[in-house]
Amino acid sequence: MKVIIIEDEIKTARELERMLQNLDDAIQIGATLTSVAAAIAWLKGNPAPELIFSDIQLGDGLSFEIFREVKTEAPVIFCTAFDEYAIRAFESNSIDYLLKPVEEETLARSLEKYARFKEHLIASATYTQNLNRVLNQMDPAYKQNLLVHYRDQIIPVKVSDIHFIYASGRSVQIYVGNDKSYPVQYTIEQLELMLNPAQFFRANRQFIINRNTVQNIEHYFNRKLYVVPEIAPPEKIIIGKVKAQSFLKWIEQ
Template identity: 70%
Template sequence: MRVVIIEDESKTAKELKSMLEEIDGDIRVEIVLPSVATAIKWLKENPAPELIFSDIQLGDGLSFEIFRDVQTEAPVIFCTAFDEYAIRAFESNSIDYLLKPVTEDMLQRSLEKYLRFKEHLISSNQYLLNLNKVLVQMDTSYKQNILVHYREKIIPIRVADIYFIYASNGVVYVYTGNNKSYPVQYTIEQMEAMLNPQQFFRANRKFILNRDIISNIEHYFNRKLVVVTSYESPEKIIISKVRAPAFLKWMEQ
């Protein structure tokens, strides 16, 4: 999850970044923007993040000026010490309004709210790009086979035979039912887009799982989950506490 923080107090920004990464290891804070001017410049020159956390009172003005000037489609969670801006906040792509001091539990609830909001928009296929300009339009024609280049051969692999996809050191591998693994020329994001989400789940930044190999699920510390598979994985498969509700819902489908 690509996140941007707009905050002029460096200590507060560091604490927020630390809490977000503790809640979900897949969250990547791309940049901390300390002013209205720097935020406008960065948002105009870069792809929209998936989510923005923003203070309201900045050194050079109110952050509302940013969202009047920049047509960003990223939802915003405002974090402020003042409650009088709540009405104006929800006119600026806001999905939540947190009063400082922000705690980890408050962030957890806001992230869960964001994921529910995102899931609703995707499932209803309405205003899909409102959350993230880089989300690929959902396609119901999923891959049935993929080709892998292995040594001097090109090998067709049935998607149904893939146990899981694993990314490590910039290389993505598919693990198959014949106890083999093959490097593929796709990113894990591209692989995710190719596969039927009813059958495959993006567990974290390293793993995509086929539901047929999941043996059981164990509780892990800090409300995370560990997935136990019928085929040994290269490392422990951990579901963050933010992704856990969506994963359990997927397992029940």
């Protein structure tokens, strides 16, 4: 059985590969792909695998983008730390999930479930419909406003007013017009899932930027990009070379 793994944490991918081959030595890992862009390119250029294991949150976006871009009949088992509404969506549509950290016993049950439903899933057109329905159900209702607790006030901030989000250590700040900034209780990873990816881009570990507030983009050394927003950030916003092309395409869309 040919399997591909879509996972940007190399250690996690290797551990998943080890467990799969330990459970069934007939499983062949066709590829381990670390980004949305790499997965799309591989699926477009290669015969479909029999089964896909996919993380949800990747370095250049959410894996849902892969399955909207590439129509595949291969069943997908998501590896996720997503909340319960996502899990219920999987269960109602007979698409399995694994909660991280993945345990071998849970992985074995997923493979057994796949074996039971294999013929039905691949032969039936309803599988693709079910996958699309799950993807739609898992689309978050993106935030339009954030409530900021600042001193003795609770301030509603329009998401559209956010220029960028900056994380430093355990502190996360949202920067809005007039050089104002507010601390928020969310992590930058949580905010990334709350905000519409058509409007906001995760530049690196420290920054999420709003498309409408990008003033200028400059070439930086080693094929990186330097992004200049309308208001001055606490430090330079640098897009690494791995994300540079995705960022430029995102700006053009």
